[in-house]
Amino acid sequence: MPVLGQNQYGKAENRVVRVTRDGATHHIKDLNVSVALSGDMDEVHLSGSNAHVLTTDATKNTVFAFAKEHGIASAEQFGIHLARHFVTSQPAVTTARIRIEEYAWERIATEGEDRHSFVRTNQETRTAQITFDGTAWEIVAGLKDLVVMNTTDSEFKGYVKDRYTTLRETDDRILATEVHARWRHAWTGDEANTPDWDGSYARTRGHLLRAFAETYSLSLQQTLYAMGARVIDSGPEIDEIRLSLPNKHHFLVDLTPFGLKNDDEVYFAADRPYGLIEATVLREGVRPAIPVDLTNLP
Structure with missing residues (x-):
């Protein structure tokens, strides 16, 4: 008899760019955020009941809303905010795993006072994985x-x-x-x-x-x-x-x-x-x- 094993769901590769405007000087955070949630999700697999399912569209929207509400101080801190939110706000979600890639931009030096021009650097990609199970x-x-x-x-x-x-x-x-x-x-x-x-x-x-x-x-x-x-x-x-x-x-x-x-x-x-x-x-x-x-x- 088949039994359901470990499972998870979420919205993968949410591309979010946060621009912070400090007068004429701007700052960029460019992330690729993947959300995976697990917990009391047996029934959606076994009977098709969505009663415990937070939509993947809602997880996507949360990423963008949190970029506005919390800003993006770092990939790790942003992931911590998201993981804590999903586990503490949804009774059926017991574990959240947030995977993040961060893409680097380098400011282009200009003669004027405006500092809002950037070039994408061809160095490494920064990554982060944040997992929280409520404890x-x-x-x-x-x-x-x-x-x-x-x-x-x-x-x-x-x-x-x-x-x-x-x-x-x-x-x-x-x-x-x-x-x-x-x-x-x-x-x-x-x-x-x-x-x-x-x-x-x-x-x-x-x-x-x-x-x-x-x-x-x-x-x-x-x-x-x-x-x-x-x-x-x-x-x-x-x-x-x-x-x-x-x-x-x-x-x-x-x-x-x-x-x-x-x-x-x-x-x-x-x-x-x-x-x-x-x-x-x-x-x-x-x-x-x-x-x-x-x-x-x-």
């Missing part, structure tokens, strides 16, 4: 599509070789990757000790970049751990970080057919297939909670 909070911040490269200080040798191994050892190579990271905050809902979410994001991003740049890499795995360890060692605000690092391979091009010597100058950037290195770095004594597979996270 416990889980805040997972992160980023994706942060492309980084070291043109030296990376080697790869001493690995297992079998009959199918063709890769040559190297003591100097390009190391490039596209960082996808999620980190879980230790914050449990104490309003008096709410983190500075924007500041925490900037610090964590900085730790990831500096660790990548400052680590002499014997393998991408070693670099990944150095990046995660730098974040955990930086302070008590983060308990866990999950990193997914594709190895963006760069291969030296053989120029000998053209009578040219390639002195580690010209490379072919291969987009696929690619090695994929993933791992979690935890504070000692903390149990992991971030899913191993990051592909379905924002």
Whole structure:
């Protein structure tokens, strides 16, 4: 006999742009917000009764109304407002999960006094996932599509070789990757000790970049751990970080057919297939909670 398992519903990818006008100076927050609600929803599946269903259209409208009423101080804080609202205002909703992507804009410098022109930056996308079940909070911040490269200080040798191994050892190579990271905050809902979410994001991003740049890499795995360890060692605000690092391979091009010597100058950037290195770095004594597979996270 079939039984209903875990289920959720909501409105995905609500694109909301909030402009804050401070005289001639404007500020932008550009978010992609997905709402997922779960709780006492068996009957809508089993009998078609909508008695406990808040429409997905209403969840969409809430996102836009809250952007006006509460503003968007940060992706995390906006998600907290939404999650608390859905769980506390709807008796049938016991858990709300808010996933957010934030897109960055950079102000265009102008000679005049007006400061309302922006260019979309081509850097990483900031992410956040906020989950609230009426009692416990889980805040997972992160980023994706942060492309980084070291043109030296990376080697790869001493690995297992079998009959199918063709890769040559190297003591100097390009190391490039596209960082996808999620980190879980230790914050449990104490309003008096709410983190500075924007500041925490900037610090964590900085730790990831500096660790990548400052680590002499014997393998991408070693670099990944150095990046995660730098974040955990930086302070008590983060308990866990999950990193997914594709190895963006760069291969030296053989120029000998053209009578040219390639002195580690010209490379072919291969987009696929690619090695994929993933791992979690935890504070000692903390149990992991971030899913191993990051592909379905924002």
